[in-house]
Amino acid sequence: MTSNIIKFILNDKIQEIHNPDPNETILNYIRLRLKKTGTKEGCAEGGCGACTIVIGELKKNNIIYKAINSCIAFTPSLEGKQLLVVEDLISENGSLHPVQSAMVNYHGSQCGFCTPGFVMSLFSMYKNNNSYNEKTIEESLSGNLCRCTGYRPIIDAAKSLNNSKSDQFKKNKRKTISLLKKIRPKSISIKNQNKKYFAPKTINELKKIIRKYPNLDFLSGGTDMSLIVTKQKKDLDNIVYLNSINELNYIKENYKYIEVGATTPLRQFELFIKKYYSDFNIILKRYGSVQIRNVATMAGNIATASPIGDSLPLLLSLDASIVIESFNKKTILPLKNFFIGYRKTKLKKGQFISSIRIPILKKNIFKAYKISKRIDDDISSVCASFNLAIVNKKIKSIKIAYGGMAAIPKRAIYCEKVLLNSNFSENIILKAQKSLEKDFQPINDMRASKDYRMEIAKNLLIKCFSEIKQNKLIRLNY
């Protein structure tokens, strides 16, 4: 049974949207239909955080709160969830939420335009953690820009929450859970004018839909694709939304590899991967803001095939493979064979990435570096990843991949050859640096010049091997 009615919780009530425009953003829904103007549009591309809202999701009889950018999420994705906007944090008796009070008491607002977004980011931090240290706070605020305060008062407001009392949402939790249980996501099928939108619940359903409509665009976090609507002003006419398929949201491991389901949000994966490859965790934390990583997926990053997709060089150097499915076929492809040109891949219409397999290499050294103008929420000038095994002071295997150096994320084959079986002496490193010029011819753009890209690509080799030789990290203490 499919439905074209989107149901979600708003202020303890079940709210319905009948057959919505699948291209309508949640932000526009809140501002133009609900007529709640507290949530602001700052950039319409998920880059400033002024539109931050919080989504409550039912998970194992608990509610997980996720801050997301409402400007790049479409209304049908509200199905089965709780929607929280800034006005609704105020209690019925008019008193401010602890997060709101803290922002007032610590002078966290000046012009006030970014403030609702900060409040919502802090609200999700407040709900999902028991205590708030500087790292947690900085991470929670990574997707919110403020041009007035210089952030110090906002950070202080966040710290003060360590001593705050519980809120009305905690008291109300049981009721909210029972409401969420009443509206467990259904399989959605919308036809609105020319637009089709499907949100199947199982892989089987998905395959049936693909078979019938081979021209569908696959939507998951939508942090890249939604900009076609908000920035290019085009329609996404045929969408199949993957995130209602629980079967695709998983992380499994055996002794050989880790398998990550296509719709697993990055934030879930980054926590998991830390124990195997700590640099993978570090890079993913800088991949984008919390709002982005709450919804964005590695499968999306791969399918988008951007030369600056931050997970891609890491996956390439780890020699990951991807599982590609269509309605009747399942194939496994090494990632290195997947990218064929600028934002072009081997993925054909009607095919989707169902999972990613990342080899577990316990004896290898894995290092990754991201260089960008800003630490958080920026696109890399260069992203580099090194995976190597050293036996008796010799490199026995090595895989190096770079992003931002070519039209696709790519392995540095010549460089790898120089280094393989070497003792990585200074001379060899110099040669390896030189060989990068054979591997890559980077370009100029507003982020970095080609010379700078080449220079840091070379210098990251030095950094990597200096860290290995000295057996310590040579990094800035962000």
Place this chain on the structure above:
Amino acid sequence: MKNFSFINEKRPHDSARKHVSGLAGYTDDIEEPNGTLHGAIGWSKEAYALIKKIDLSEVWKSEGVITVVTTRDIPGRNDVGPVFNGDPIFPSKKVEFYGQPLFAVAAISTDLARRAVLKAKIIYKILKPVVTIKEALKKKTFVLKGKKIQRGNPTKAILKSKNQLKGNFTTGSQEHFYLEGQVAFVIPKEDKDLLVYSSTQHPSETQQIISKMLNQKSNSITVLVRRIGGGFGGKETNFLTSSICALLASKTSKPVKLKLDRDDDMIITGKRHDFYSDYRVGFNDLGVIEGLKIKLASRCGMSPDLSGAINERALLHIDNAYYLSNVQVQNYLCKTNTVSSTAFRGFGGNQGMMAIENIIDNIARYLKKDPAEVRKNNFYRKNNKNITHYGMKIEDNVIQKIFNQLIKKSNYKKRYSKIKRFNLNNKYLKKGIAITPVKFGISFTTIHLNQAGALVHIYTDGSVHLNHGGIEMGQGTNTKIAQLVANALGLPYDKIKISSTNTSKVPNTSASAASSTTDLNGAAALNAVSKIKDNLEKFIVKKYNIKNIRNVAYRKGLIIFNKRSFKFDDVIKEAYLNRISLSSSGFYSTPKINFNKKTFSGRPFLYFCYGASVTEVTVDTLTGENIIDRVDILQDAGKAINPVLELGQIEGGFVQGQGWLTMEEVSWKPNGQITTTSPSTYKIPAAKDIPKKFNVEIFKQGKNKENVVNKSKTTGEPPLMLAMSVFYAIKDAVASVGKYKAIPKLDAPATPEKILMSLNELKNRINYDN
């Protein structure tokens, strides 16, 4: 001012509760009447071209479009230039920058309007654009004639000096990135009157420009602004949005809302001037500058806009806190085919100050001295060396005091030695430290702008309605002026009602700019209050036959005459019944100032703001990435009315300046197309970028020598320049790679890329010299 009690009251921003609840209304949040239309602007995709044909037939046909306006629809002045012409609303023959508006539509929704403008077919004959300062200097294209200012004989002084240096230096442009983009909402009223809501720092000029555009009298246009979501100068003269919105509303006789998409905003609206300077300097062995010749060239974009005043302020701040005995400054206002550069916090002052700080830093490195010492050696003195290069005597100098206090407080010297040890022991990570001073002049250098008005009503229940010409853009001017009024009337703060800035209540206002909003409008509000108080006092004296009044005090809801006191609320009621006016306008014009723009001399500033900051950074010399480990700031705020709001300005200004000098980089292609048009391509500091340790203090002995409200000093623009220490700390880290023996060549913004290139250049130079 007998019995004057200084306010020193920490109070949250008046709208803080509303900000955090989402209940503070901005222009885009105003409820739209039925039938409201929505606008979008179609703009040029070429930087410099003749317009051969504009075909809008597909735009007209596009879904939901109600009307399209072009240059032909403008009945009056087709220009939004505030001082000079040159900023056409829609040019008719020639486009002069990528992003220049060419037409606009009104449609039934914003989405449909934005889709429609993409359907225009425009045929251009492309001309060769001038994009950079260097190209403009070469081709001698200028928006205005440059100014030259000279004291003494610098050429001779430089030649006579024991040491000489020459060089050049660049500071970058900057996008305002106010979080609320440009937006206007215009509602037609009877008699063709227009009610204009606009996110502007300058409602009066918005009113005048719209009335000239429509050939209507100013009295038919009313502009209302409750608050704006950040301005920073970016909403001082950007009148295109409100003008085009008014044009659409006037043509359709319907309410029209026009909000710019972030990308359009960043493409269509002006930014900070980038500056290129070329200098020769002579100095003695203590680093004291004996002669300086400097050329300052700026990218003004395609029109004058405010470039005249901005470049003038650069000239006026080329001294920063230093006495320049023999100096010549010449400026060049370069015309380029880029969007017209405009006001931005600092307004040219910061660019001038960065130029001299670079010279001082280079002098110190040349002499192998601690730059802090060379800075001190050049400071203005109290009793001699206290006349600026434009002939103003500095009477309020506290820079030595602030500088010395901060050196001590921050433990600068010890930390510098520690840093040098760190650098010896670390091959790739290098630390740097710097202390820089700020002296910033307060007043509009265009003298007539230094005026303000206010309107105060007291209602019969004793509550007060406050209105003034200033714009609330986050700085808290409304809060501070309400505090001033409450204090003057001896009333609790919550009896004062803050209201929207409104051109029909207070006319002919100046922009909320030049850091002077509270100084000017606060004084005007107090003037209104004093007139009402006069009425009340005369009435009481007469009615109660009070004699020998020495003073009247307003405290705790009482009006106190000698020993007799009256309840404020009772007096108001009584005064009303006795037909006494309880309302007054107020006015203020800044005293003492005068400036002859021809001779470039006089007293352009009522007073100076002083401050200093110490920054410590760590640079990764393999990548150019860096972090700010610690910042210590001491800033003079006079007798601060509301220290927490001043603190907010100081910290926020610092971080904005940090962005300007480090990560923020506006980028244009050689064909003039801007490529940094969104938060994904243009990076302002985020929470993680701020100093790991951030010690900010207000100078405790601060007190404004001049008669400014509460003896306070503004903190609007000056703190931005505190961030200069970030740049020079980075330069210090770079210098460590050359063992502090060579002068690094580093330009702003010091992006990781620029830092790495500077390191390379330095290493190559040292190897070459060896």
